[in-house]
Amino acid sequence: MICPDWVTALDESDTLAPLRAGFVLPAGCIYLNGNSLGPPPAGTGSRIAGCVMDEWGRDLVASWNRHNWIRKPDQVGALIAQLIGASPEEVVATCSVSANLLKTLSAVLSLSGARKEVLISDDEFPTDGYIADALARFGMAQVRRAPRAQLAAAATGDTAAILFSHVNYRTAEIANLRTMSDAARRAGAMTVVDLSHSTGAIPVDVNAAEVDFAVGCGYKYLNGGPGAPAFVFAASRHHHRMDHLLAGWMGHSEPFAFEAGYRPHPGARRFLSGTPPILAMVALLEGVERIAEAGVERLWQKSRALSELFLSETRTARERHGLELLSPTDPMARGSHLAFRHDRAFGISQALIAAGVMGDFRAPDCLRLGFAPAYLSYGEIWTAARRLESVLERGDYLSSGDADRGVVT
Amino acid sequence: MICPDWVTALDESDTLAPLRAGFVLPAGCIYLNGNSLGPPPAGTGSRIAGCVMDEWGRDLVASWNRHNWIRKPDQVGALIAQLIGASPEEVVATCSVSANLLKTLSAVLSLSGARKEVLISDDEFPTDGYIADALARFGMAQVRRAPRAQLAAAATGDTAAILFSHVNYRTAEIANLRTMSDAARRAGAMTVVDLSHSTGAIPVDVNAAEVDFAVGCGYKYLNGGPGAPAFVFAASRHHHRMDHLLAGWMGHSEPFAFEAGYRPHPGARRFLSGTPPILAMVALLEGVERIAEAGVERLWQKSRALSELFLSETRTARERHGLELLSPTDPMARGSHLAFRHDRAFGISQALIAAGVMGDFRAPDCLRLGFAPAYLSYGEIWTAARRLESVLERGDYLSSGDADRGVVT
Numbered sequence: 001m002i003c004p005d006w007v008t009a010l011d012e013s014d015t016l017a018p019l020r021a022g023f024v025l026p027a028g029c030i031y032l033n034g035n036s037l038g039p040p041p042a043g044t045g046s047r048i049a050g051c052v053m054d055e056w057g058r059d060l061v062a063s064w065n066r067h068n069w070i071r072k073p074d075q076v077g078a079l080i081a082q083l084i085g086a087s088p089e090e091v092v093a094t095c096s097v098s099a100n101l102l103k104t105l106s107a108v109l110s111l112s113g114a115r116k117e118v119l120i121s122d123d124e125f126p127t128d129g130y131i132a133d134a135l136a137r138f139g140m141a142q143v144r145r146a147p148r149a150q151l152a153a154a155a156t157g158d159t160a161a162i163l164f165s166h167v168n169y170r171t172a173e174i175a176n177l178r179t180m181s182d183a184a185r186r187a188g189a190m191t192v193v194d195l196s197h198s199t200g201a202i203p204v205d206v207n208a209a210e211v212d213f214a215v216g217c218g219y220k221y222l223n224g225g226p227g228a229p230a231f232v233f234a235a236s237r238h239h240h241r242m243d244h245l246l247a248g249w250m251g252h253s254e255p256f257a258f259e260a261g262y263r264p265h266p267g268a269r270r271f272l273s274g275t276p277p278i279l280a281m282v283a284l285l286e287g288v289e290r291i292a293e294a295g296v297e298r299l300w301q302k303s304r305a306l307s308e309l310f311l312s313e314t315r316t317a318r319e320r321h322g323l324e325l326l327s328p329t330d331p332m333a334r335g336s337h338l339a340f341r342h343d344r345a346f347g348i349s350q351a352l353i354a355a356g357v358m359g360d361f362r363a364p365d366c367l368r369l370g371f372a373p374a375y376l377s378y379g380e381i382w383t384a385a386r387r388l389e390s391v392l393e394r395g396d397y398l399s400s401g402d403a404d405r406g407v408v409t
Numbered sequence: 410m411i412c413p414d415w416v417t418a419l420d421e422s423d424t425l426a427p428l429r430a431g432f433v434l435p436a437g438c439i440y441l442n443g444n445s446l447g448p449p450p451a452g453t454g455s456r457i458a459g460c461v462m463d464e465w466g467r468d469l470v471a472s473w474n475r476h477n478w479i480r481k482p483d484q485v486g487a488l489i490a491q492l493i494g495a496s497p498e499e500v501v502a503t504c505s506v507s508a509n510l511l512k513t514l515s516a517v518l519s520l521s522g523a524r525k526e527v528l529i530s531d532d533e534f535p536t537d538g539y540i541a542d543a544l545a546r547f548g549m550a551q552v553r554r555a556p557r558a559q560l561a562a563a564a565t566g567d568t569a570a571i572l573f574s575h576v577n578y579r580t581a582e583i584a585n586l587r588t589m590s591d592a593a594r595r596a597g598a599m600t601v602v603d604l605s606h607s608t609g610a611i612p613v614d615v616n617a618a619e620v621d622f623a624v625g626c627g628y629k630y631l632n633g634g635p636g637a638p639a640f641v642f643a644a645s646r647h648h649h650r651m652d653h654l655l656a657g658w659m660g661h662s663e664p665f666a667f668e669a670g671y672r673p674h675p676g677a678r679r680f681l682s683g684t685p686p687i688l689a690m691v692a693l694l695e696g697v698e699r700i701a702e703a704g705v706e707r708l709w710q711k712s713r714a715l716s717e718l719f720l721s722e723t724r725t726a727r728e729r730h731g732l733e734l735l736s737p738t739d740p741m742a743r744g745s746h747l748a749f750r751h752d753r754a755f756g757i758s759q760a761l762i763a764a765g766v767m768g769d770f771r772a773p774d775c776l777r778l779g780f781a782p783a784y785l786s787y788g789e790i791w792t793a794a795r796r797l798e799s800v801l802e803r804g805d806y807l808s809s810g811d812a813d814r815g816v817v818t
Contacts, residue, residue: 024466037470045461048688052454056635057433060767061446069635096683098657099508106547122669127658127683130671134656138515138549145669219684226465226478227686245654247543248507249536258772260531260554262539274505274536275628277636279457280689358469363667 001386003379010309010378016302022290023223023375030380030387032359034372035197035337038223044286051282063278072281073229073250073272079288080222080231083296084195084214085205089267090236093284094276095246097196097217097230101131103244103271104213104232105161108190109140110243112160115189116141119155119162121148125169128194132163148173152180155187162189166204167197167335170366172327174202174335177209185210195233196220200291201336201372202300206233213238221336221372222291224284232271239267248273294374302373304331306381307338310371313385321392323348326366337370347397348388355387410795412788419718419787425711431699432632432784439789439796441768443781444606444746447632453695460691472687481690482638482659482681488697489631489640492705493604493623494614498676499645502693503685504655506605506626506639510540512653512680513622513641514570517599518549519652521569524598525550528564528571530557534578537603541572557582561589564596571598575613576606576744579775581736583611583744586618594619604642605629609700610745610781611709615642622647630745630781631700633693641680648676657682703783711782713740715790716747719780722794730801732757735775746779756806757797764796 011017024040025031031039055067064070078088094100105118118132122145135141146154148168155162162184167174177193184191190212198204200221206214212235218228234242243264249255250272253263264270291299308331318325318340326339342348342365349361359369371381391397420426433449434440440448464476473479487497503509514527527541531554544550555563557577564571571593576583586602593600599621607613609630615623621644627637643651652673658664659681662672673679700708717740727734727749735748751757751774758770768778780790800806 024462026467026469029469031469033470037465037473039469040461040466045458045466048457048461049454052449052457052634052692053433056446057449057454058435060435060438060440060448061442061769062762062767063635064446095504095508096657096686098659098683099504099655101657102655109547125658126661126664126667126669126671129669130656130658130661133671134652134654137652138518138654140547140549225461225686225688226472227684227689229686230683243543243546245543245547246508246511247539248505248510249534249539250507252535252539255535256772258535260535260538262535262542274507274639275636277505277634277638277686277689279634279692280636280686283461283688353471358471360470363665 001383003382007378007382014302014378016294016298016373017377019290019294019374020377025375028356030357030384032357032369032371032384035220035368035370036360037219037226038221038287038372039375040225041223041286041290044225044283047286048279048282051279069276069278072278073276074269076281076285076288077231077268079292080199082292083199083204084233085207086233087236091231091233092268092271093218093229093231093281094272095230097194097215098127098131099246099273100215100230100232100271101128103246104192104215105132105135105141105163106245107213107234107238107242108161108192111190111238111241115158115160117158117160118143119151119159120145121151121164122146123148123168123170125165125194128163128165152183155183155189157188159187159189161192163192165194165197167202169197170326170362171339172197172334172337174333177206177211181210197335200296201303203296207235211235218284218287222284223287225280225287228284229277229280232268234268234271244271246273250274250276291374299373300336303336303371306371306373306376306378307331309378310338310369310381310385313382314388317389317392323392336372337368340367341365342367344397348391351391351397352388355391357384357387410792412791416787416791423711423787425703425707425782426786428699428703428783429786434784437765439766439793441766441778441780441793444629444777444779445769446628446635447630447696447781448784449634450632450695450699453634453692456695457688457691460688478687481687482685483678485690485694485697486640486677488701489608491701492608492613493642494616495642496645500640500642501677501680502627502638502640502690503681504639506603506624507536507540508655508682509624509639509641509680510537512655513601513624514541514544514550514572515654516622516643516647516651517570517601520599520647520650524567524569526567526569527552528560528568529554530560530573531555532557532577532579534574534603537572537574561592564592564598566597568596568598570601572601574603574606576611578606579735579771580748581606581743581746583742586615586620590619606744609705610712612705616644620644627693627696631693632696634689634696637693638686638689641677643677643680653680655682659683659685700783708782709745712745712780715780715782715785715787716740718787719747719778719790719794722791723797726798726801732801745781746777749776750774751776753806757800760800760806761797764800766793766796
């Protein structure tokens with residue numbers, strides 16, 4: 001399919017286009033799933049190999065000092081801090097989002113006296129709710145769910161934490177951090193924000209919004225690799241008092257003093273637990289550097305242009321075939337992906353993959369397409385639009401079985 | 410230094426000698442610190458690079474199914490299970506030792522009714538105590554410390570868990586799993602065993618000893634890389650009832666059903682929390698495969714021979730200079746390293762490093778030397794003995810400053 005000239009012109013004037021060469025992507029695949037797993041930066045393989053051979057293999061355990069492995073969580077954290085409006089000492093790269101949710105929720109509980117309630121949206125990403133529920137089963141918290149739109153108003157004098165995603169994983173709707181933070185403060189509660197779908201995708205300023213704690217993911221828009229280390233943000237005003245449940249030896253002020261008693265590091269580093277995973281940190285660092293260099297404002301601007309192009313180019317076909325936009329129509333109100341509802345969303349996602357357009361399906365009826373702008377061209381988006389149109393017109397999605405619905409795609 | 414013929418003969422008849430070629434080690438370094446960080450297997454760099462380029466970079470998010478990334482924690486777990494006497498469904502590779510201590514201790518608490526006490530040795534590795542203490546600060550447990558030798562006898566009707574290392578991180582003393590397990594059971598308590606210094610080093614049979622839960626480390630004798638994923642063992646008899654605090658989405662029976670409620674996987678896989686770190690898992694898999702192929706019985710036998718050689722070759726010098734063996738004299742009673750006490754242990758460790766023998770120092774006065782047999786020769790151990798002798802005789806350790814004592818070496 002040949003793009004029209006006006007699309008080609010968009011790519012020719014795109015100042016972010018050179019970034020594409022910095023990523024590994026298979027030929028013939030239009031990858032609209034960077035919101036689930038970003039592709040490898042071109043430098044990741046050799047950077048890890050260098051760490052294995054020139055650091056680990058040469059200096060062995062002395063690498064913890066000689067190559068400053070011991071500070072990798074802070075080094076990566078400081079770069080992520082730039083992307084989310086935090087100070088370097090407020091962010092560390094560590095563990096998974098799930099583990100970091102436990103750390104930050106327990107941190108809030110450590111600061112909240114008799115308040116035990118975790119207030120959470122009823123359409124939140126599952127692991128956020130699961131971790132809150134685990135705290136509840138162990139008697140440490142009560143969990144209350146409310147519709148997303150009413151979350152800010154639902155906080156009471158029992159609420160310790162309002163836990164919510166900045167960008168919703170299904171609809172991509174952006175929550176207003178300031179509104180949520182003000183609502184929490186009015187009720188005497190704190191915010192724990194999941195930045196998994198916003199970090200590296202849209203501008204974030206946790207300190208301007210007076211967010212208390214946040215967590216986020218390294219393998220989506222930061223391109224840090226499958227299961228990359230996640231991160232924790234803790235506002236510095238809480239550093240002197242906060243405690244948490246995963247207080248392992250790497251969060252100690254002097255881990256190698258091997259003291260019997262836990263003396264926490266004064267900064268966010270206390271949210272470290274075990275020995276940092278260096279190979280994974282190196283991969284994450286490569287990804288974060290690429291995004292930090294590009295600049296999130298510019299990335300989001302292009303992302304909006306890409307998704308608007310896709311929407312306008314598919315409007316007729318979507319209306320004819322009942323593919324309903326679940327995401328906000330205002331591009332300023334959504335993150336970097338689009339969600340659509342259709343009874344045969346799974347079949348459509350499979351037919352698109354067969355046509356070389358890789359998005360994903362979220363049960364029961366949601367098609368998600370990501371517009372990560374660091375490696376996508378306007379031409380690809382125009383082509384993807386044509387292919388969706390073709391899938392819908394041909395109706396071949398109607399015959400796709402549902403056998404694989406329960407697996408990751 | 411030329412080894413005598415009898416030492417050369419030991420190497421020539423060593424059936425494990427060919428393993429050495431399977432590891433990356435710098436020329437001129439005798440590495441006696443595999444008990445802290447094992448060196449890279451020769452295949453690790455290319456295996457990770459292959460995962461980056463041929464899986465992640467080619468199949469992107471579809472790799473979770475196509476390359477079975479989603480089962481990597483079970484795949485690695487099943488191999489580790491062979492090393493510790495467990496069934497495949499009882500072990501998963503996941504998170505860090507610290508996080509896994511929180512999971513297993515909370516699992517015990519979930520099974521223990523009103524019992525809240527975690528009983529722990531007063532010379533346990535710090536993070537084990539820190540995690541237990543964190544549970545106590547949050548009101549979920551009481552922690553009581555007892556001397557290691559009295560731990561088995563110290564359990565009472567309040568004790569939920571006896572938490573102990575199979576091989577002590579300082580002295581290398583082996584705890585008798587059967588004795589501890591029987592003592593726990595008599596008191597109505599359970600065992601949580603830290604296998605960090607035994608997995609891949611000495612034979613372990615958790616099921617023969619009726620251990621309840623265990624955790625262990627991937628970066629020591631399993632050579633999985635700095636901060637490699639750790640593992641959890643949970644005896645199958647507890648699978649139907651156990652709960653834990655880090656119950657994130659990857660421990661769900663069907664993570665990709667995106668259900669609001671947590672339905673735990675029926676096996677040890679419920680101890681997964683966040684998305685598994687695939688690049689780190691691949692590195693760990695390479696290390697575990699090398700050790701599983703060699704066989705732990707044969708490795709331990711050689712390790713004992715190496716450490717006995719070192720002790721006999723340094724006996725005179727050690728006695729003359731007061732370098733006191735902290736480890737058990739019976740090689741069957743200790744793991745794969747030796748610990749020595751000396752007021753100037755830090756200076757000795759630094760002088761040894763300068764002489765090309767890399768051991769480590771543990772504050773305040775402990776020199777540790779590891780005898781990981783997969784990549785060490787008898788000739789190297791004989792040479793290391795001569796160098797220790799020389800360091801002690803020359804007395805140059807007396808002038809080593811203590812400036813770096815607080816860092817990892």
